[in-house]
Amino acid sequence: MTMKKMLxxxxxxxxxxxxxxxxxxxxSWWHAMGGTNGERxxxxxxxxxxxxxxxxxxxxYKGNYTETMTAAVAAFRAGEQPHLVQVFEVGTATxxxxxxxxYPIEQxxxxxxxxxxxxxxxxxxxxxxxxxxxxxxxxxxxxxxxVLWYNAxxxxxxxxxVPETWDDVKAAAQALVDNGMECxxxxxxxxxxxxxxxxxxHNMEMGTKENGFAGFDTEFTFNNDKVAARLQxxxxxxxxxxxxxxxxxxxxxxMFTNGECGMWMNSSAYYGSIKSQxxxxxxxxxxxxxxxxxxxxxxxxxxxxxxxxLQGHESDEYKxxxxxxxxxxxxxxxxxxxxxxxxxxxxxxxGELSAEQGFYETxxxxxxxxxxxxxxxxxxxxxxxxxxxxxxxxxxINEEMEALWAGNISAAEALDNAxxxxxxxxxxxxxxxx
Amino acid sequence: MLKRVHFPTSLLPYLLVAPQVIIxxxxxxxxxxxxxxxxxxxxxxxxxxxxxxxxxxxxxxxxDEQYLGSFGRTIFFSVCVAVLSMSAALVLxxxxxxxxxxxxxxxxxxxxxxxVAPVLAGALWVFMFNPTLGIFPYILEFVGVDWNxxxxxxxxxxxxxxxxxxxxxxYNFLFYxxxxxxxxxxxxxxxAIDGAGPIRRFWDHIFPLVSPTTFFLLVINAVYAFFxxxxxxxxxxxGGPANATTILxxxxxxxxxxxxxxGGSAAQSVILMVLVIAMTVVQFxxxxxxxxx
Numbered sequence: 001m002t003m004k005k006m007l008x009x010x011x012x013x014x015x016x017x018x019x020x021x022x023x024x025x026x027x028s029w030w031h032a033m034g035g036t037n038g039e040r041x042x043x044x045x046x047x048x049x050x051x052x053x054x055x056x057x058x059x060x061y062k063g064n065y066t067e068t069m070t071a072a073v074a075a076f077r078a079g080e081q082p083h084l085v086q087v088f089e090v091g092t093a094t095x096x097x098x099x100x101x102x103y104p105i106e107q108x109x110x111x112x113x114x115x116x117x118x119x120x121x122x123x124x125x126x127x128x129x130x131x132x133x134x135x136x137x138x139x140x141x142x143x144x145x146x147v148l149w150y151n152a153x154x155x156x157x158x159x160x161x162v163p164e165t166w167d168d169v170k171a172a173a174q175a176l177v178d179n180g181m182e183c184x185x186x187x188x189x190x191x192x193x194x195x196x197x198x199x200x201x202h203n204m205e206m207g208t209k210e211n212g213f214a215g216f217d218t219e220f221t222f223n224n225d226k227v228a229a230r231l232q233x234x235x236x237x238x239x240x241x242x243x244x245x246x247x248x249x250x251x252x253x254x255m256f257t258n259g260e261c262g263m264w265m266n267s268s269a270y271y272g273s274i275k276s277q278x279x280x281x282x283x284x285x286x287x288x289x290x291x292x293x294x295x296x297x298x299x300x301x302x303x304x305x306x307x308x309x310l311q312g313h314e315s316d317e318y319k320x321x322x323x324x325x326x327x328x329x330x331x332x333x334x335x336x337x338x339x340x341x342x343x344x345x346x347x348x349x350x351g352e353l354s355a356e357q358g359f360y361e362t363x364x365x366x367x368x369x370x371x372x373x374x375x376x377x378x379x380x381x382x383x384x385x386x387x388x389x390x391x392x393x394x395x396x397i398n399e400e401m402e403a404l405w406a407g408n409i410s411a412a413e414a415l416d417n418a419x420x421x422x423x424x425x426x427x428x429x430x431x432x433x434x
Numbered sequence: 435m436l437k438r439v440h441f442p443t444s445l446l447p448y449l450l451v452a453p454q455v456i457i458x459x460x461x462x463x464x465x466x467x468x469x470x471x472x473x474x475x476x477x478x479x480x481x482x483x484x485x486x487x488x489x490x491x492x493x494x495x496x497x498d499e500q501y502l503g504s505f506g507r508t509i510f511f512s513v514c515v516a517v518l519s520m521s522a523a524l525v526l527x528x529x530x531x532x533x534x535x536x537x538x539x540x541x542x543x544x545x546x547x548x549x550v551a552p553v554l555a556g557a558l559w560v561f562m563f564n565p566t567l568g569i570f571p572y573i574l575e576f577v578g579v580d581w582n583x584x585x586x587x588x589x590x591x592x593x594x595x596x597x598x599x600x601x602x603x604x605y606n607f608l609f610y611x612x613x614x615x616x617x618x619x620x621x622x623x624x625x626a627i628d629g630a631g632p633i634r635r636f637w638d639h640i641f642p643l644v645s646p647t648t649f650f651l652l653v654i655n656a657v658y659a660f661f662x663x664x665x666x667x668x669x670x671x672x673g674g675p676a677n678a679t680t681i682l683x684x685x686x687x688x689x690x691x692x693x694x695x696x697g698g699s700a701a702q703s704v705i706l707m708v709l710v711i712a713m714t715v716v717q718f719x720x721x722x723x724x725x726x727x
Contacts, residue, residue: 070691073479094694098480246566247584248674254566392693402675406585421500428695431485432478 024056027320028082031059032068032305033142036272040340048327055320065091065305066391072310076101081310083321086141088305089128090390093212095308096137097388097433103309103318105325106136111315112322120329120347124299124373128384129306132213138306139325142343144269145300145369146193148288152281154181154262166230166288169263173242176262183244184237185263186252191397192303193265195222198230200382201287203298212386216430220422223415226293232411235404245405248398253277267303268369271342284365286372298382300372304343335359344369388429393422466707472700479694491701500677501685501702508681511595512659519599520651523606524644528636530607531614541611548604552662556669559597583671587678590671594679597670598663605658606651613647614640653717657710682706 033041038061045057062068065088072085087095095102109116118126118136125140148169150162158179160172173184187193199206199222206222209215237243244261246252250273256264257277265287274282289297307328309321327333334350337343339359345351351370354360360367378384387393397418404414473491477484495501530540547555563583565571571581583590617640625635664683667673673680673688680688683706690699 066692070694073694077481094479097478098482100482101480245582245585248672251584254564258566260566389693389695392689392695395688395692398674399676402585406587406676408676428476432476432483 025054025314025317025320027055027057027084027317027324029057029059029084029086029307030062030068030072030082031086032062032065032088033086034061034064037142037341040337044328044333044337047333048324051327052323055323057320057324069094076310076312079312081312083313083317084307084309084324086305087138087308089303089384090387090394092129092138092306092384093216093386093388093390093429093433096131096386097216097429101311102137103311104131104135104137105139105307105309108309108318109322109325112319114319114322114326116326120349122344122346122348122351122370122374124378124383125302125344125346127378128302132210138308139328140302140306140346141304141328142269142337142341143302143304143306143346144267144343145302145373146187146189146197146265146287147268147284147368147372148286149256149264149266149270149274149282149284151256151259151262151278152283154179154259154280158262162283162285163263163288164286166233166290169288170233170237170242172263173237174240177241181260181262182241183255183261184242185265186244186246186255186261187265188246188248188250188252189266189303190248190401191394194231194234194401195227195397196385197287197300198227198290200299200301201297202226202290202293203379203381204293205381206385207387210380211384212388213380213383216388216426216433218387218426220419220426223412223419225412226290228410228412228415229292230290230411231401231404231414235407235411238405238407245402268344269304269342271366272340284368286368297372297375299375299378301378301382301384302344302373339366342366342369344373387422387426388433389425393425396421396425469700469703469707472696473704474697475700476697479696487697491697492705494698495701495705503677504680504682504685507591507679508660508683511591511598511663511679511681512656514595515598515602515659515663516652516655518595519602520606520648520655522599523603523610523651524641524648526603527607527610527614528640530611531640532632544607545604547601548608550601552601552665553669555597555601556666559593559600559666560670563593583675585675587675590675590678594663594667594670597666598659601666602655602658606655609647609651610644613644617643650717653713657713660706661710 158175209218
């Protein structure tokens with residue numbers, strides 16, 4: 001037994017606290033879920049291990065999404081890759097292009113003789129991770145979508161209704177500020193919320209070739225008048241503090257939870273954090289509609305991460321992995337995961353089970369994300385994104401949008417710059433992905 | 435001329451330096467050569483398709499506005515950090531050198547920040563300057579400063595400069611104090627008898643006499659600002675907003691580990707390696723010799 005295996009076994013015994021019999025086949029699972037969600041991941045693995053005696057899934061926390069992906073890449077180059085790794089949605093194109101490194105989930109399930117039916121899954125969730133032919137490449141695990149969070153008390157005090165359109169948002173923000181609030185609204189993960197989802201929500205493509213699904217020779221088109229007009233309007237709202245920028249990712253969460261901003265657009269998965277931090281009545285509703293662009297919203301797209309199987313292991317181990325995938329996507333596990341974390345359930349059955357259990361009645365608004373995602377059948381513009389180097393491109397978009405919020409450039413300039421710099425990165429990726 | 439002493443040839447000296455040589459080979463020469471090799475490649479993250487491109491990664495960098503911008507920013511950042519931390523340390527050392535009562539306590543307290551890890555130093559400043567929760571933005575509001583380093587690039591730069599300089603003051607202080615204490619007391623006393631006040635004595639005597647230390651620290655601080663501030667930048671701004679605090683070493687990390695562009699990132703690290711070698715050469719060849727004692 002090598003040192004590494006001993007260490008793994010040690011981790012298994014510690015993390016899973018299941019009796020690791022010598023005959024069990026170990027399946028390593030690298031994930032990026034820290035804190036409470038990490039404990040939930042451990043529970044899923046432990047429960048699976050307790051449900052049968054042939055396989056032992058060993059979850060290992062590898063840091064944040066970027067660190068986990070980098071760790072898996074480095075491990076693969078060293079021939080030490082795990083069986084299963086959690087990769088965030090923007091890494092999808094990179095993973096997909098690595099044909100010799102990944103083992104498409106649907107193919108793996110078929111090879112292992114494990115039943116799999118793609119129609120069990122929520123279309124808006126799985127379509128992000130399918131090939132153009134409809135084969136599922138990775139197993140959705142934690143998926144969320146941006147929603148509009150609002151401070152119900154503040155809206156009521158200001159006499160404003162829960163917004164449905166961007167005009168409503170503006171009016172509500174004005175009412176909130178007039179009523180003494182420091183800021184009307186803010187948002188986080190701005191590329192995801194304000195460009196990727198804003199485009200999908202209004203059924204506009206943000207890049208050619210079906211947002212990159214149909215080929216690596218895709219180019220960005222998000223630098224259009226429609227997106228620019230919306231962003232410019234938001235930038236202009238900064239003067240009256242109707243909009244205040246609060247940083248990347250979830251950095252602006254405290255602005256919402258401590259009552260500075262009355263509305264906040266960000267992931268539905270902030271439910272747990274908001275619930276524990278906000279000292280006011282809050283709610284979540286669908287993203288606002290820009291009535292100049294569409295009469296009705298299309299559907300929003302997801303964020304979060306999926307689980308990728310990596311090549312280079314024994315077929316018996318993949319058999320165990322396939323069984324674990326089946327367990328993971330069972331209605332009970334998914335419903336539990338969904339209700340605990342605020343991530344959307346990946347199967348229709350899990351959503352129905354949650355409804356049967358009365359979860360949405362006791363926690364009103366928690367089905368907003370699912371409603372948004374399954375509002376319509378996803379179109380080529382709203383099924384998701386598949387751009388290479390998208391981690392860097394999101395940074396580019398962040399940088400240009402920050403320059404816009406700082407008042408250095410106009411929205412049209414920011415989007416043009418971002419598209420130009422993004423296209424350069426796309427070409428770079430196209431070259432390596434041959 | 436010193437008399438050469440001849441020892442019989444023995445294996446022992448080689449054995450004694452062997453561990454150091456092996457460590458250098460394994461932890462420096464080997465990775466560095468890998469980086470040089472990698473910098474000639476364009477490849478995907480997993481290393482499945484690899485293309486040997488000679489200097490393409492370098493020519494790309496030479497024309498990349500982002501990279502050149504980051505270069506200028508790094509120099510600005512380094513100068514600010516070096517000047518700020520060295521001048522603060524010089525002043526503090528000047529006072530600490532004069533003090534009689536409680537000298538050890540002051541010295542110990544001034545050296546403390548050096549023991550703080552860069553990431554922790556960064557975390558402290560993040561908490562103090564968080565636009566929503568921090569104490570300083572709250573205070574600054576009273577003097578009419580709207581602090582938001584998430585949005586304002588100059589503020590973000592100022593913040594990382596302060597954090598990085600603060601962290602380095604202790605180190606500089608230590609060297610300045612040692613240098614000042616090695617100045618013969620008789621010299622200072624003679625100046626005092628001639629009627630020079632403390633400030634005059636400092637500028638006319640102490641400052642020129644510690645100049646070798648100043649030059650030494652200049653190189654050390656430049657290297658520190660170039661390379662060791664990664665932890666602070668990572669904890670405080672992650673290079674943002676709009677790249678305002680993306681210095682070279684942070685860009686290497688960001689392109690390589692976040693963007694998985696290994697070739698481009700390796701090319702940048704090779705450039706950094708050349709820079710640090712150059713700085714070391716400058717230190718040994720000129721600084722050590724040309725300073726007037």
